[in-house]
Amino acid sequence: MSEKTSKKPLRILIVDDHLVVRMGLSALISLEPGMSVVGEAEDGESALELVDKLHPDVVVMDIMMPRMNGVEATAQIAAVHPETRILLLTTFSASGEVVQALDAGAHGAIVKDSSQKDLVAAIKSVAAGKRTISPEISRTIAGVSSKPQLSERHLAILGYVAKGLSNPEIGKLLGIGPDCVKAHLKIIYSRLGVATRTEAVAMALRENMLNT
Numbered sequence: 001m002s003e004k005t006s007k008k009p010l011r012i013l014i015v016d017d018h019l020v021v022r023m024g025l026s027a028l029i030s031l032e033p034g035m036s037v038v039g040e041a042e043d044g045e046s047a048l049e050l051v052d053k054l055h056p057d058v059v060v061m062d063i064m065m066p067r068m069n070g071v072e073a074t075a076q077i078a079a080v081h082p083e084t085r086i087l088l089l090t091t092f093s094a095s096g097e098v099v100q101a102l103d104a105g106a107h108g109a110i111v112k113d114s115s116q117k118d119l120v121a122a123i124k125s126v127a128a129g130k131r132t133i134s135p136e137i138s139r140t141i142a143g144v145s146s147k148p149q150l151s152e153r154h155l156a157i158l159g160y161v162a163k164g165l166s167n168p169e170i171g172k173l174l175g176i177g178p179d180c181v182k183a184h185l186k187i188i189y190s191r192l193g194v195a196t197r198t199e200a201v202a203m204a205l206r207e208n209m210l211n212t
């Protein structure tokens with residue numbers, strides 16, 4: 001059997017809170033030889049459960065979703081399943097969240113109205129280990145303010161760090177695992193341009209980011 005015929009299809013998980021969008025993406029991807037949609041999720045929490053269960057090669061992830069958005073889902077998937085590639089599906093209005101999700105471990109981002117050709121190409125690209133961002137998004141996120149952008153969850157974690165709590169202690173208070181706390185800290189360090197917990201807290205205090 002040749003290498004071409006023996007190659008397994010890419011396993012794709014689609015995550016979007018709109019049923020019509022999920023159906024459309026599933027139909028488009030299923031038409032492509034060498035790709036298989038193995039599951040669909042309507043929010044970040046469901047996505048985490050399906051990644052644990054199905055072990056997809058690529059997660060096509062919406063950013064703005066209820067219960068758990070794409071930024072936090074990306075951070076948790078990257079922490080627990082670093083082998084899974086994540087392609088963000090977004091609109092121009094979510095440029096700040098796209099930056100945070102890329103910092104969290106996403107491997108690419110394309111706009112929601114991309115053509116089937118561009119969608120398939122982006123999936124193949126991130127599956128091959130390449131960082132893939134559509135030109136439209138690249139131009140949009142280039143204009144995002146350089147001021148540190150931290151979510152409410154990030155600020156809560158920083159607040160607990162400032163109080164001297166460990167990752168397991170913070171995770172217990174927030175209902176997440178210590179690996180997830182570590183993944184969030186990685187985002188925080190990246191956004192603040194620091195390398196340690198002490199530096200992160202010091203900068204947050206200087207910028208009046210914490211309620212002390």
